[in-house]
Amino acid sequence: MLYLFATRAALIGLTACAAVALFGGCAGTYESAVRHDIDTVRARHDWPVDTSGSGTALSRTQADSLSTGVRAYVALALQNNPEIRAAFERWQASVHRISRARRLPEPTLGFGYFIQSVETRVGPQQARISLQQAFPWPTKLTAGADAASAQARSIQRRFEAQSLMIAQRVATAYWSLWQIRSTRSIHQQHLEVVRGLSESVRARISTGTAMLADLQQIDLTAARLEDNIRGMDEAERVAEAQLRAAIGVQGDLVVPTDQPPSDPASPSESREVLVAAAQDHPMITSLGFMAAAAESSARAEAADRYPSFTVGADWIITGDAVMPGVADSG
Template sequence: MVAAVLILATVALGSVADVPDNLDSPRTLQEYLRHAALNNAGLKAAFEEWKAALEAVPQAKALPDPRFTYGYFIDEVETRVGPQKHRLSIMQVFPWFGTIQTRTDAASAVAKAAHKRYEAKKLQLFYEVKEAFHEYVYLQRAIAIARDNLDLVRHFEEVARTRYITAAAGHPDIIRAQVEVATLEDRLVALQELREPIVARLNAALNQPVSERLPWPELEARPPVQVNRVEVLALLREQNPQLQALDFDAEVARNQIELAKKKFYPDLGVGVDWIVTDNAAMPGVRDSGKDPVILMFSLNLPIWRKSYGAAELQAMAQSRRTMHRKRDVENTLLARAQHVLYDLEDSGRKLRLYDEVLVPKAQELVGASETAYSAGTVDFLSLIDAERTLLRFRLERERARANQQQRLAELEMLVGAELSD
């Protein structure tokens, strides 16, 4: 009988599934990720920030608007060729050589940094979804295991009753079984109530109402996790979008230094001045009524050189700040990656231990303990202790399995690339 109960433990996960209110809700991890990528509000905000930064590039390429000036002579100015009544001017200013290109390069670098921050936000979102999803999978498995153990203890209670009826055991054995049943029922209720906050986390990532019901996830066979520590740390330095965004921030800072230097040079203005002239009062005047047209050039005078020097020093300080910030972020990420790698390897080691040794031995211990109890060679407490050991080992195995997948997801976020097949 015990063997049958233990065999059912491997297939009883389906008994946990409830009929969802919304059949279109995601079930697999890929469906969750796809849904989150399309609907998450924070990711949409990061995308719009990137789009806004892209629109700054054509603005940086543009020249300043031409300036048009109109003048009206309140008192007509009499000249040889006729009275002047109107004056129209147009002037176009051209920044110093290379200013527009440098300004465009800076805007382009800002847009590239925004794109990398969008990618970082997407990786962060995917990590949050994966972590919550694997926690949901763990909860599903934990509930199934708790139900299996509850059925197992109820079976032990029947065995104790049978032995009590035959006077082979005392009434306290039945009471102990009933206490254990009540304890497991309470644990099962606690696990079932944990579903709501986990679903709320997933709904927040999906941009859905937190009370939206989500079906139990579809269980997928996942290959063993294997990563190369040296390769992972090298990938982090090369592909982490936060570090790449800071590289573009450094490029922006370098361009700002160049723009500050160009403030020491004048901008050139080119324009045309047209004076509207009426015909002369005296007939026969040569060029009577001819409108004068004047080609004009202008330069601003960069005389406040102390201010321009301060702007250059400010840009240089911002460049150094970006370099220091990148080094700090890189050190923090590498330290975090080292800790995640340890947790990943530790959870894998524990998973193998529970899979290959502890859970099989605990199942064997339960079967042997029931046989010995039925034969009267061990007491009921030994049987309950064996059951508790099996429950703990099975739950810890599932915890290690979930931790392994969660740490893998965190590592992929840090590296900026998929590490599993």
């Protein structure tokens, strides 16, 4: 039979209820906001699983959308680039660490068997079952949750900064490829003109109105243009590979560059607006959240100077009393 210390158990129950009420509200300072943000990003992205390592295959609609310009490439990169996916997973893992930081330690369940039973009035004590719950100093959990949530916010800002870096990388690769193709098109037109001029000079040589040196000079220009065009063909293949790598797709995807660049212009915003935008860059703000996380971690460590509390309950298995008729026997 089980002999329960009722008074102690009642006290433990009241203490546990109070502790749950106290520690259950130890949500991190930024926890609600960061959980809302990560749910929004998760709903916007449906990352495919690529196990081949060769990149993501696109649907016909996605491939056709690339002809609309650089914005379509950026949107596709944010969907398929593995660096973006890795940054998101790091952010998601940091969010999960918030609840762990504010969680009470695991309770301890113990069992002890008396090799030699302890004789009591109500019978021999044979075994004991114990349950204990530790409660750290309240600041340990609240500050720990604040540190974890601030760190999650910092990693979120790094995710946003990574998105901006990917967008910049895609745009750079796109316009580099566009420039190569546009320059090659101009060289090809120039080559056609030079070849036409070569035929004209060749005809004039036969009539004596032009010299052979003139034809040789024109043919040399044509040869140089052909060599430049061949070099641009190789540069185009390299630029195409860089663009495909930036958007994280397979190597056989056709990457059109039909959109011409807009006219260059200076920023229309004031200097103060530009400075504020630079200061609000995700990589800059992530450092502020890292500082907040470090301060909260310091407060959590400082809480170790204060006592922690442990409450528990013991159940003692007691056999029947040797003497018959003993009250509360067993």
